[in-house]
Amino acid sequence: xxxxxxxxxxxxxxxxxxxxxxxxxxxxxxxxxxxxxxxxxxxxxxxxxxxxxxxxxxxxxxxxxxxxxxxxxxxxxxxxxxxxxxxxxxxxxxxxxxxxxxxxxxxxxxxxxxxxxxxxxxxxxxxxxxxxxxxxxxxxxxxxxxxxxxxxxxxxxxxxxxxxxxxxxxxxxxxxxxxxxxxxxxxxxxxxxxxxxxxxxxxxxxxxxxxxxxxxxxxxx
Numbered sequence: 124x125x126x127x128x129x130x131x132x133x134x135x136x137x138x139x140x141x142x143x144x145x146x147x148x149x150x151x152x153x154x155x156x157x158x159x160x161x162x163x164x165x166x167x168x169x170x171x172x173x174x175x176x177x178x179x180x181x182x183x184x185x186x187x188x189x190x191x192x193x194x195x196x197x198x199x200x201x202x203x204x205x206x207x208x209x210x211x212x213x214x215x216x217x218x219x220x221x222x223x224x225x226x227x228x229x230x231x232x233x234x235x236x237x238x239x240x241x242x243x244x245x246x247x248x249x250x251x252x253x254x255x256x257x258x259x260x261x262x263x264x265x266x267x268x269x270x271x272x273x274x275x276x277x278x279x280x281x282x283x284x285x286x287x288x289x290x291x292x293x294x295x296x297x298x299x300x301x302x303x304x305x306x307x308x309x310x311x312x313x314x315x316x317x318x319x320x321x322x323x324x325x326x327x328x329x330x331x332x333x334x335x336x337x338x339x340x341x342x343x344x
Contacts, residue, residue, distance in 0.1 A: 135195045136203075139188050139210055140265070143217055146184050147261035147323065150220035151254060153177045154316065157228035158250045161309070163238035166231050174228045181221035188214045209326045216322040220257065223315045226308075235305035246309070252282070253313050260320045264327065272327040279321050280337070286314035 153174055160170050192207050237246050256279055263271040289310040296303035321337035 135191055136206065139191050139195075142184050142188050142191075143210065143213060143323075144261050144265040146181050146188075146214070146217035147220065147257055147264070147320075149177050149181050149184070150217065150224055151257040151261070153181070153221050154224035154227065154257060155254055157224050157231065158254070160228055160231045161235060161237055162243070162247060162250070163236075165236065166228075170228070171232070174225055178221045178225045181218055185214050185218045205331045208331050212331075213323055213326045216319040219319045220316055220323075223312045223319070226312050230305055230308050230312075234301060235309070237305070237309075240302075246306075249285070249310070249313055253316055256282075256317065256320055260324055263324065267327065269327050272324040276321050276324050276328070276337070279317050280341075282317050283314055283341075286310045286317070290314075 156170060156173050156177070160166060164170065188210065192210055196204070196207050237243055240246060256275065259271070259275055262268075263275060287310075290307050293303045293307035293310075296306065318337045325337070
């Protein structure tokens with residue numbers, strides 16, 4: 124377990140951990156804002172500004188985390204290198220969650236709208252479970268709850284096949300091409316967000332050499 128390597132309680136590391144958890148909270152905010160637009164809110168200057176502003180905050184936080192980790196590794200007499208390496212990996216996944224959430228809003232800008240879709244309830248159900256997953260992951264990380272992290276990883280792993288199934292179904296969609304594209308991209312982005320949440324949680328339950336593989340196909344992990 125990565126956290127077993129760190130026993131010093133340095134304030135710099137604690138600040139990094141708080142920032143990482145906040146990045147997920149902010150990523151969920153981007154996701155919720157983007158999907159609210161997709162399910163009826165529509166595109167607007169205000170929504171675009173909110174999505175991009177929060178995503179920029181996430182990017183700045185990523186830079187702060189990397190800088191803090193470099194300083195910590197440079198000035199401390201005793202450095203927990205596995206922890207530093209783990210967080211260098213984890214911060215990338217936190218940033219990607221914001222990026223793919225922003226991509227959801229991009230398809231709204233291009234014309235996607237699920238407000239009156241016949242399968243709206245099903246589509247919204249997937250949205251809700253991804254939003255909850257991001258929030259639960261942030262809480263588990265902040266609490267360093269390894270058992271909860273394992274549960275979330277196992278639960279989320281079952282989601283990935285569902286997303287692939289829906290992307291494949293879009294190729295046989297009998298409705299309009301734009302609806303098929305909207306659904307294919309939507310489920311693709313949900314899959315990427317879910318995989319990066321899983322990667323993020325691996326910092327709680329796996330050694331450094333096994334981090335960051337859940338965005339690979341299951342047979343390639």
